[in-house]
Amino acid sequence: MADPASRPRLLLLLPSTTYRATAFVEAAHRLDLDLTVATDHANVFASREPDRLLTIDLAHQERAVREVRAFARQHPVAAVVGVDDDTAVIAAAIAEELGLRHNPLAAARAARDKHRQRVLHAERGVRVPESALHEVGEPPEAVARDAPYPCVLKPLCLSASRGVIRADTPEQFVAAHAALARILAAPDVAALGTAARRYLVERFVPGPEVALEGLLVGGRLQVLALFDKPDPLDGPTFEETIYVTPSRLPWAVQRAVGECAARAAEALGLVTGPIHAELRVGDGGPWLIEIAARPIGGRCSRVLRFGEGPDAISLEELLLRQAAGLSIETCQREAQPVGVMMLPTPRAGRLLGVSGADAALGVPGVEGIEMTVYPGQRLVPLPAASRYLGFIFARAETPASVEAALRRAHACLTFDIEPE
Amino acid sequence: MDREIRIKAEPIDTERCRFVVSEPLLEGGARRFASAEEAKGSPLAEALFGIAGVSEVVVSGGTITVAKDTPTPWQATGKQVGAAIRAAFAAGGPLIAEAAAVSSEDDERLYGRVADLFEAEINPAVARHGGTVELIDVQDAMVLLRMGGGCQGCGMADVTLRQGIEVLLKKRLPEIRGLIDVTDHSAGSNPYVTASKK
Numbered sequence: 001m002a003d004p005a006s007r008p009r010l011l012l013l014l015p016s017t018t019y020r021a022t023a024f025v026e027a028a029h030r031l032d033l034d035l036t037v038a039t040d041h042a043n044v045f046a047s048r049e050p051d052r053l054l055t056i057d058l059a060h061q062e063r064a065v066r067e068v069r070a071f072a073r074q075h076p077v078a079a080v081v082g083v084d085d086d087t088a089v090i091a092a093a094i095a096e097e098l099g100l101r102h103n104p105l106a107a108a109r110a111a112r113d114k115h116r117q118r119v120l121h122a123e124r125g126v127r128v129p130e131s132a133l134h135e136v137g138e139p140p141e142a143v144a145r146d147a148p149y150p151c152v153l154k155p156l157c158l159s160a161s162r163g164v165i166r167a168d169t170p171e172q173f174v175a176a177h178a179a180l181a182r183i184l185a186a187p188d189v190a191a192l193g194t195a196a197r198r199y200l201v202e203r204f205v206p207g208p209e210v211a212l213e214g215l216l217v218g219g220r221l222q223v224l225a226l227f228d229k230p231d232p233l234d235g236p237t238f239e240e241t242i243y244v245t246p247s248r249l250p251w252a253v254q255r256a257v258g259e260c261a262a263r264a265a266e267a268l269g270l271v272t273g274p275i276h277a278e279l280r281v282g283d284g285g286p287w288l289i290e291i292a293a294r295p296i297g298g299r300c301s302r303v304l305r306f307g308e309g310p311d312a313i314s315l316e317e318l319l320l321r322q323a324a325g326l327s328i329e330t331c332q333r334e335a336q337p338v339g340v341m342m343l344p345t346p347r348a349g350r351l352l353g354v355s356g357a358d359a360a361l362g363v364p365g366v367e368g369i370e371m372t373v374y375p376g377q378r379l380v381p382l383p384a385a386s387r388y389l390g391f392i393f394a395r396a397e398t399p400a401s402v403e404a405a406l407r408r409a410h411a412c413l414t415f416d417i418e419p420e
Numbered sequence: 421m422d423r424e425i426r427i428k429a430e431p432i433d434t435e436r437c438r439f440v441v442s443e444p445l446l447e448g449g450a451r452r453f454a455s456a457e458e459a460k461g462s463p464l465a466e467a468l469f470g471i472a473g474v475s476e477v478v479v480s481g482g483t484i485t486v487a488k489d490t491p492t493p494w495q496a497t498g499k500q501v502g503a504a505i506r507a508a509f510a511a512g513g514p515l516i517a518e519a520a521a522v523s524s525e526d527d528e529r530l531y532g533r534v535a536d537l538f539e540a541e542i543n544p545a546v547a548r549h550g551g552t553v554e555l556i557d558v559q560d561a562m563v564l565l566r567m568g569g570g571c572q573g574c575g576m577a578d579v580t581l582r583q584g585i586e587v588l589l590k591k592r593l594p595e596i597r598g599l600i601d602v603t604d605h606s607a608g609s610n611p612y613v614t615a616s617k618k
Binding site for chain 1: 429432495546577580613
């Protein structure tokens with residue numbers, strides 16, 4: 001291990017509830033980086049290892065910046081990395097304060113704000129659904145009268161389809177609004193402030209949905225992976241389930257998707273680091289649904305490897321290499337088709353146990369299963385769901401066989417859930 | 421043995437995978453094998469080093485952590501590991517030979533000092549979040565440990581491990597080469613923090 005004093009210090013912003021801690025920390029460990037983890041909940045060793053573990057207020061950006069500025073006076077920071085929507089903005093603010101390379105703060109903020117990005121994209125000719133911003137306190141009947149049906153109600157501040165509901169009629173709109181209002185009133189959401197009281201109403205775009213994982217290098221987008229989402233996402237809720245890459249869409253469509261994502265990143269002013277974009281392939285080409293200045297969520301990155309052979313690296317290692325200014329041999333994903341299934345919550349209740357994991361692991365092509373809930377935990381399905389049950393990972397000879405393996409493995413699993 | 425042996429594979433990364441076995445592999449303590457030479461006399465470890473690319477094997481209780489230095493996906497290597505484990509059980513007899521459990525004097529000395537740190541500093545610290553960390557063994561200056569309570573399955577367990585425990589141990593005992601966590605984190609039933617979407 002190199003002398004810590006000779007290595008650049010990388011500040012990693014990890015919310016205590018992130019799915020990503022192990023992947024990022026292990027990647028930093030492999031790279032032998034001088035790592036400081038900044039999190040919102042004091043680690044038990046924070047007072048003993050103050051140069052390695054920092055506690056900052058991730059809920060208040062200005063306070064977090066002040067805390068890091070004070071820390072950096074004693075422990076100079078060379079790079080800062082966020083791992084999700086919120087920490088991507090805080091990382092940009094910290095970088096601006098410390099004069100580090102990062103996305104401009106305004107760009108990071110625009111990527112975090114679903115309304116702001118809609119406006120900027122529309123202004124700059126990126127195809128986005130027609131949308132309007134509303135306060136949850138407005139009478140829903142009035143908003144319902146002018147909504148473009150079929151439409152989607154989408155909270156400004158939540159991720160991973162939480163709170164996103166389709167409505168095809170004014171009556172459905174009012175019901176969807178009531179459900180959304182309950183979600184936004186939950187204490188963990190209400191704590192997010194003004195954004196927790198706002199939502200978009202936007203036209204539903206039919207067609208298959210894809211997810212693009214990309215890396216911006218000097219403002220230029222490198223597509224790391226394009227995932228098909230073979231389960232139709234037509235609502236009324238939008239449960240993310242299966243992701244498979246490489247995409248089976250025609251090459252010309254894939255290229256158009258990449259170009260659309262690149263224009264979307266440019267329109268916001270994003271220039272460096274990861275992007276994760278969701279697009280629909282509708283009539284006349286791709287529509288941008290959302291773009292975020294962060295990597296793919298949950299544990300999904302586990303299926304991504306870049307390069308071939310023993311030198312292949314994980315997505316997190318690629319991102320940390322870029323942030324730390326280390327060389328990157330390749331951004332080319334390995335040739336093997338891979339996929340991940342985010343396990344949907346079948347119904348509300350208390351989880352008593354999961355059976356069938358052995359059979360699921362025995363399905364040819366299945367590489368692993370990770371459960372991220374534990375017996376006794378309370379489960380909530382979409383649209384209010386706030387966690388994944390777990391993840392199934394697969395790799396096989398073709399994208400179709402990856403998808404089949406994930407479906408077969410999922411069918412093996414039984415969730416014993418006690419109604420509450 | 422006619423009991424069904426259930427094996428759960430938990431890849432940590434491309435190089436390492438933890439296998440949780442329904443039957444104990446080694447009762448009391450742990451054993452780390454860094455080469456085929458070291459594995460001689462321990463049938464299960466010998467069999468695992470017969471798999472192409474396997475570079476390290478750590479056995480503790482019902483958990484076995486295998487490291488490899490080839491790009492072969494765990495999907496393929498894992499099946500070979502599973503077959504080797506089942507074959508070793510089917511053959512009967514001890515899976516890990518008694519003789520293999522002898523530690524070097526350096527490791528014995530390190531074990532005592534690490535155990536003191538666990539008792540005096542590490543466990544009192546993690547207890548604040550309802551956690552425990554059990555020192556399993558020190559082998560070739562590698563510390564084998566198992567997390568429990570609030571640490572088992574905690575979303576921040578790896579942060580505690582790498583940024584807290586490992587840093588503390590290496591500062592006090594620079595001869596320590598690293599830590600190996602043999603915890604079955606998926607079996608944690610009361611983690612201090614769990615991951616969630618926002």
